Amino acid sequence: MLRAGEDLLKVEDRLWLLTAQTGTGIYDFAFDRFFACRRPYVLPEAPIDVVARAGAWPDYVERYRELEAQGLRLIHSPEQHQRATELPHWYPLLEDLTPRSVWFDAPPDADTVERRVGWPVFLKGARQTSRHRKSLSIIEGPDAFRQAMEAYAQDPILHWQQVVCRELRPLRRVDDTQGADALPRSFEFRTFWWRQQLVGWGPYWWQGTPYTLTPREEHDALALAGEAARRVALPFLVVDVAQEQSGRWIVIECNDGQESGYVGVSPFALWQRVLDLEQERTG
Missing domain, CATH: 3.30.1490 (Dna Ligase; domain 1)
Structure with a gap:
């Protein structure tokens, strides 16, 4: 059974999504306002792969098993979810790329x-x-x-x-206009990877003074994030990268794309790219 507030959609007949509004502007996205969506009256008999955009579940293992029993298989198994979200699981794969x-x-x-x-x-x-x-x-x-x-x-x-x-690495700063007990804004970017293909990137600190990448910085930052995505090797991964004062790029952290906020990434462009890749993959 779906939980209160959850909605099951097939988007553009290419991708199944389990969605719920969280009230968080950098996370929520109204798929049916931008894409053709249908809601099934009856689920297919065969298990279907589903991407969740319903917030961060504190009981991911339990939720995975509940949905699997109904024929809905989340795109990340509990083990894959753990590898995406918990530093002790992704750090050994990226030890030379991160503090x-x-x-x-x-x-x-x-x-x-x-x-x-x-x-x-x-x-x-x-x-x-x-x-x-x-x-x-x-x-x-x-x-x-x-x-x-x-x-x-x-x-x-x-x-x-x-x-x-x-x-604690010396990161390049963007500005210091945050509150007294807020982390300094660094030159940090969020990247989304769908089956190890880049589908979106943008500034992590989307509020305050705008900042972006030069062509050379974009090449270097995305090359690092892409290497991290290749090593972690998950279907829907977020990799955050930042530049040190020396100019070196480092991985800040990884996350499950199902739970991550868009921050400065365009959600429409991200999901359009995902849909295009799914059409190429499935024909």
Whole structure:
């Protein structure tokens, strides 16, 4: 059974989508306003592959099994979803392309972090940060780390995740017009990959001062993201990349394309490209 608010669509007779409005402008997209969509009265007897755009489920494994029992097979298995979203699973594939990272099943003490990584560190959960809060992400020393761990224990997004400590790399800044406890805006871009083909890219920080890539920067950034997508090798992957002050490009993180916000990426252009690729693939 579909959950409340969910909708099953076949878009342009090429792609099955399970959608739900989340109320988040950078995530939601009204497919039936831009593409021909039909809603089946009866599902096909054979299992069908489905892309979810229904927000981030905290129970992906359970939801996958519920839908599979109804003949709806999400495009990422639970194992693939984990590889897309959790740093301990994608990091070993991209270790030479991304900042050095260590993770802990239980919150570590400051001495352990200093010994394993050194100060400062970039602190995050295995899946995500908490609303881009600087005080919970950029940690300068032991006292700040202990305060952050106390906050992590109470944070609804972070308390259940493994703790990840990353080498803090000097990123090229865009501007510093964010709030006092907001992460600095870096020269960062989000890329979407459908079956390892690029289907969309744009600035990660879509609000504030606009920024974009020169042709050479675009080549280098997308080449790095494409190599990451090739190694992680999933049907619908997001790779975020940023430029260091030295000019080097690095992978910031990976995510499941089913759960990721569009930020500065055009959703219409993204899905039109996906539909074109599906038409080529299936004939």
